Amino acid sequence: NSSSLYQELNGQSGLERLVDAFIQEIAGDEQIFHYFAKSNVDRFREGFITHLCDVSDGPCEYQGDNMIDIHTGMKINEADFNRVVELLINAMEAEGIPYRTQNKLLARLAPLRPEIIHR
Numbered sequence: 001n002s003s004s005l006y007q008e009l010n011g012q013s014g015l016e017r018l019v020d021a022f023i024q025e026i027a028g029d030e031q032i033f034h035y036f037a038k039s040n041v042d043r044f045r046e047g048f049i050t051h052l053c054d055v056s057d058g059p060c061e062y063q064g065d066n067m068i069d070i071h072t073g074m075k076i077n078e079a080d081f082n083r084v085v086e087l088l089i090n091a092m093e094a095e096g097i098p099y100r101t102q103n104k105l106l107a108r109l110a111p112l113r114p115e116i117i118h119r
């Protein structure tokens with residue numbers, strides 16, 4: 001299969017729509033929103049889009065801080081990590097991304113978990 005995950009996610013405009021839907025999910029979630037209460041949404045949006053573009057083999061190189069540095073001090077537990085994954089799945093559902101494609105993206109994000117929780 002020569003088509004990249006980035007293409008399956010409908011490229012740059014698809015990632016922009018996905019991250020906008022993800023931000024909506026976060027904004028409406030009592031369990032998670034407080035983490036982002038003082039964050040710059042535009043910066044998060046740009047960084048998260050570029051990071052997803054990079055991990056899905058798109059034409060981007062994420063040059064932001066690494067996952068450990070960004071999430072250090074947040075003390076994210078497994079339940080909250082899992083909730084954020086759920087919010088991302090909700091966003092992918094809302095965007096009509098096929099189940100198989102959803103799972104491919106989740107499989108690329110799952111290995112990052114130890115860099116994000118208990119920091």
Ligand code: HEM
Nearest residue numbers: 035036039040043044047048051064076080081084109112
């Ligand atoms: C696989 C899961 C995750 C990935 C790939 C990820 C990735 C990222 C990236 C790329 C950014 C930086 C955007 C930028 O400024 O360049 C970011 C920021 C952030 N992440 Fe995560 N994240 C994940 C899970 C989580 C979880 C579970 C939480 C909280 C429960 C969280 C909370 C935050 C917050 C609050 C920021 C903004 C920090 C700031 O204001 O500068 N993240 N994340």
